[in-house]
Amino acid sequence: MDVFLQQLVNGLSLGGIYALIALGYTMVYGIIELINFAHGDVYTLGSFFALAVLTGLGVSGEVHGPALIGVVLVTVLAAMLCCGLTGVLIERLAYRRLRNAPRLAPLITAIGMSFILENVMQLWRGPSPVSFPSVIPNPIVHLGPIDIGAKQILVIVTAVVMMFALQLFIYRTRLGKAMRATAQDRDAAQLMGIDINTTIALTFLIGSALAGAAGFISGVYYGTTWFFNGFEAGLKAFTAAVLGGIGNIAGAMLGGFLIGLIEAMATQYIPQGAQWTNVVVFSVLVLVLIFRPSGLLGESLPEKV
Amino acid sequence: MRLGNAAVRVLAGLSIGVLAVGCSSSSTTSQSSSASSPAAAGDNSNASGGTPIKIGIEFPLSGGDASNGIPSDNGAKLAIQEANKAGVPGGFTFVADDLDDAVQGTHDPAQGAQNTKTFISDSAVLAMIGPFNSNVAKAEIPLTNDAGLAQISPAATNPGLTKGPDAKKGLTHPDVIAFFRVCTTDDKQGAAGATFAKELGKKKAFVVDDNETYGKGLADVFEEQFKAGGGTVLGHEHLNKGQGDFKALLTKIKSQGPDLVFYGGTSVTGGALLRKQMGDVGMSGVTFFGGDGISDDNFLTTAGSSANGSYYTLAAPELSKLPSAANFIKAYAANFKDPIGPYSANSYTAAKIEIAAIEAAIKANGNKVPDRAAVLKNVAATHGFASPIGTVGFDANGDTTAPILSLYKIENGKAVFVKQVNLST
Amino acid sequence: MKFGRERPFAVLPFLVLPLVPLLDRNNSHIDFLTNAGAFILLALGLNIVVGFAGLLDLGYAAFFAIGSYSYAMLASQQFGIHIPFWVMLFVASVIAAIFGILLGAPTLRLRGDYLAIVTLGFGEIVPQTFLNLTQYTNGPNGISPLDSPSLFGHSFGFSATPYYEVMLALIALAVLLATNLQSSRLGRAWMAIREDELAARHMGINTTTAKLAAFALGASFSGLAGVAYAAKLSLVSPDQFQFNVSVLVLSMLVLGGMGNIWGVIVGSFTLSFINGFLLPQSTNLAHSMHLNLDFTNYRFMLYGVILVAMMLFRPEGLIPSKQRRAEFREAKLDPALAAEEQGEYTLGPGPGAGTGG
Structure with missing residues (x-):
């Protein structure tokens, strides 16, 4: 039981x-029905941007006191901004022209973008994993039999807070309303005076900025980053988005937590489970797409013709 | 109508194909006969002088593995430079023909096999050095065996390459040894690791590997030997390629209460992160033990302060402790700006052995280019060969008769030499 | 259909190319051409699924793996089974086709982009499973050596030439099959599904059978390629079939022109040439000039650039199939082109129908 709770x-x-x-995956899919395959790589890019900022600030280990808040804020905001702008740039250069093309064209382009980003990062920071300063102290909290590191709490809390913030933004602001309208019917939204290009760019800005924040957090959490991280993390995040119901913000968070739990439990309870986690997760992806393509929280929508 | 048409075309295509295959068998024979032509080329070159004799060198030279491959490549090249400077019998010149087996920054068996075929098909190549990695060697051994091309690896440590039931399986000439190595094999490395773990007083080990040829092979030997020595192995897990979060696995390991975690694999394939995250889940007190795969800088930088207290073995001698290596270290530093690697001296030694074998064969052949068989025979007969890594020779399997292992401990972010074991037979 | 006009041109290369080893005695050149041939086979197979039927398969390397492992398990010391190479060509393509149907069947209801992701999932699962099932596959060590093919008692041995000739024969066979499939009833059904699945179904096309046939036939080509490639290399190992192989083959299609057999061949050979020849040679050149440049590191960047640039500027590929060009151009609502194409083609949705996306 103790082990079970710890694995939880x-x-x-x-x-x-x-x-x-x-x-980020789910936002972009929700609005233009594009599987933005490069999203995982934007996440990795976020960790490299954050690393560059930290190096610039001269941070190489843990930071304490008020300086910690300053360092974290500056780094996160810079990583979010850089990733957000990268996302907007990718949309502008690669996806916008293909908005009305056959559906597979932008997907193929997205795979291409993913390969380009990976290789740019490889040229920038080399092919081996790069170590990342730990920045945030990681005192272990003992809750009965289980140990929780401060960073683990940070990851979980950030995911939940970001999800609620995003929900508020989409359902309570004018811009959010414009996004929902664009998602529902792009032509009608345009007729109502919504600037489609700006709205879609904004979606990419926010989605990619979230990936940037995730990049920083994972760098701090794992203490390392690697140009190829985004491929697998992106694929699993996409699985999470599909599991939760793609296009659904709360679903993305739910799916993410579920995929994490599936991995941990598979490692613990399948004999020699560590080597089977990827097979298990991708089997979940395949099964969900086949038996419940709308996901846990998504509504089943007929394909637009 | 349509179907009829299709059938005609299929038949036509097949007959073209069969014809083509027919043609090819004749051209195959003509090609193999042309293999003997370098001897002729050698004849008339005696006058002109400086005919190249190639030594094929095959390492990962690009990407993340380049930090292993390049220092080894340099070692072999240094030996070739020295041989040319000293003068080759018959007025020949040795040429280092080096190929890269890394694809996208990682050693690749298919690329290695490809490179080996390139060497085999070039009749000027009389011997080969490499590869660095065991899984690449696994793909290359059947090729050099079939061609009778002498191949010496400085660093491929997987024991199954030369020993055990699988080593000879399916070789064209099971009775011929064409693959040799000057490094200590992982059965010795794993066994020494198990012995050393026991000396440290460890009784319950958990074994993890990176699911690659080298890592899994080393971990399997450790598991076997640790059990044979009376220790308990609580479990053996394999990592996924590209995985970065080992907390779930470590929680599983921790719940079984080991006093040692043995890791078979390299820093990059998970070793460094595994050690780092042991600290995060409250296992920093458990000893971490690995093979030569974690002997690089990446382990120290990625695992950071968590690296301290880890142990690893190296399947090569600690050069600074060997008087015989002093000249080599000096010559290396004078010629290359890349830092010397743990296997540079092995690679230098491999090249020295091949050069000596080729030179002896040249003399025996009346100062003409010898054939590969003569070179192979001389390499196989190597014994008592003085080299920077000591006096080496090959046993009946093609393995070194002077296996030396070094043990290191990481203290204050630096590898500290603990001891050296000579397992000479 | 225009076979009458194309036939002489189609046959010509298969008469000339078998003679290449007589002219070029350099084994490594022939070796390179043989490898390029294996990828042409793969590209021709993927072209059936993606080009003809319009089903984006991102895990095609899985079938390549299944073909290769079939040969490795049934023609080596692994289980002591030694089925001859020629029989294995047939057996492995059937095995691959069966897996094509097994993996394809559950995905039939899915729409394009979901289907792509499911195939990607399969593409990740299959090599990982081969890696993990150590007791059957030797895990990371792979299976090696494999039986060398032989013909009339002559073993192929180490020269690349016999493999080259076999590869040519297989490509000839694949081209014949693909050309005939394209113009068959099934081929027209695929085209209809590709352009508008709903309409195709209403026209009375059995979309289930047609899609499964595409998966099965496409997979069988990679079964052939897998056997020939594995036999030539005398090795299979799980890391030969990663995602980047699937993307490489897709890039070949995108570069050459999805749906056009000759375009696909040209695209495939071009990329192989760049990868296997141009990049290593320029690296060697740079090294000989003491420049520390490794162009082979840019290999994967190149795939990305090809995918993006082609989709943006020439989605129909360098040598397009006319229908595909019409589909891509029309969707962009280029009035002049759409009008021009309308004159020739009446299939597919009218202008504007594709903008709902």
């Missing part, structure tokens, strides 16, 4: 990272 914590903190990436 492990799963939730791993899932928190997936959830943060999944939010």
